[in-house]
Amino acid sequence: DAGVTQSPTHLIKTRGQQVTLRCSPISGHKSVSWYQQVLGQGPQFIFQYYEKEERGRGNFPDRFSARQFPNYSSELNVNALLLGDSALYLCASSSTNSPLHFGNGTRLTVT
Amino acid sequence: GQQLNQSPQSMFIQEGEDVSMNCTSSSIFNTWLWYKQDPGEGPVLLIALYKAGELTSNGRLTAQFGITRKDSFLNISASIPSDVGIYFCAGQDTGGFKTIFGAGTRLFVKA
Numbered sequence: 001d002a003g004v005t006q007s008p009t010h011l012i013k014t015r016g017q018q019v020t021l022r023c024s025p026i027s028g029h030k031s032v033s034w035y036q037q038v039l040g041q042g043p044q045f046i047f048q049y050y051e052k053e054e055r056g057r058g059n060f061p062d063r064f065s066a067r068q069f070p071n072y073s074s075e076l077n078v079n080a081l082l083l084g085d086s087a088l089y090l091c092a093s094s095s096t097n098s099p100l101h102f103g104n105g106t107r108l109t110v111t
Numbered sequence: 112g113q114q115l116n117q118s119p120q121s122m123f124i125q126e127g128e129d130v131s132m133n134c135t136s137s138s139i140f141n142t143w144l145w146y147k148q149d150p151g152e153g154p155v156l157l158i159a160l161y162k163a164g165e166l167t168s169n170g171r172l173t174a175q176f177g178i179t180r181k182d183s184f185l186n187i188s189a190s191i192p193s194d195v196g197i198y199f200c201a202g203q204d205t206g207g208f209k210t211i212f213g214a215g216t217r218l219f220v221k222a
Contacts, residue, residue, distance in 0.1 A: 004153075033210070042117075042199050042212035043154065056208040090153050092210075099144050099203070100210055102153030 002027070004103035006091050012109045013081050021076045021106045025093030031055075032074040033100060034066055035090040043090055049074055078108075086110045117200050117213030124190055125221050132198060132216040133184040140202030143176050143183040144210070148197045157198075158185070190220050 005024045013019050025032050031050040035043035045058035049068035068074045072093075078085055086109050092100035117134045124130060134143070142161055146154035158169050160176035160183060167174055173186045183200055197215040204210075 035212075042115075042214045045209055045211065048208050050208070058209075092153075097142075099142070099156050099159045100201075101156065102146075104151070104153045 004091055004093050004101055006089075006103040006106050008106060009104070010107045010109075012111060014111055015081055015083060017081050018077065018079045019081060019108060021078075021089050021091075021108075023074045023076070023091030023093075023103060025072050025074070025091075026101055029093035029095050029101070030072055031094045031096070032068055032072065033092045033094070034074070034076045035092065035102075036060070037088040037090055037105070039087075046076070081110045083110050115200055115202060115211055115213035117216055119216060120214070121217040121219070123219045123221070126190060126192060128190055130187040130190055130194075130218060131184060132200075133182065134200030134202075134213050135182040136202055136211075137181070138202070139180040140211075141180075141205050142203035143174070144201040144203060145172075145174050145183070145185045146199045146201060146212075148199065148215070150196075154199055187218075190218075192220050192222050194218060195220050 007022045033048040034046040037043045046060050047066045048056040052068045063079045066076045088105040090105045092102045094100050115136050145157045148154040158174040163180045164178050165176040171188045197217050199215045200213045201210050
């Protein structure tokens, strides 16, 4: 069975640009969560979506937004990129009250 | 906000030694999780704990959910070189809408 898939794997953007990251959950999982992992730190919670509705939001600015589609895939958008947005962005899927299963992430570099 | 304090930050051990790491929180969690992350990959679930006092094993790994629901530990017995990586604890709130991660314990194993 396919695990969580994320695209692209790597991305380089310039300050001020916008970026869209994509995630496909494990088949049967209806919940998708997004995390930001800066080098040397643990994953920081950004959003959780369940059945296309936002169920949780971390302490991130409004430049970060996300959505979930009817097939449960998800996109994370970041506007007006800053150098500090450079990080590994992880997507995880889960079924109800179950642990998160992560993809391998998208490495975003902002120059 | 919720925070997890994970210790130690790093460990340097000889192959064959046992390892112990722990995680504490100021908040109560309903689920404690332990993940391992290898370079260039997303975190992989090792053990999930669902009940206070629960002790669960997965091969050479053993983890316990603290009786106060504010702490957990992970033990690795007879370490091997492939145990090298970053180990994260994580606490999941009611409903599983938010999972908070510790900063990680970096394990180095010398053959």
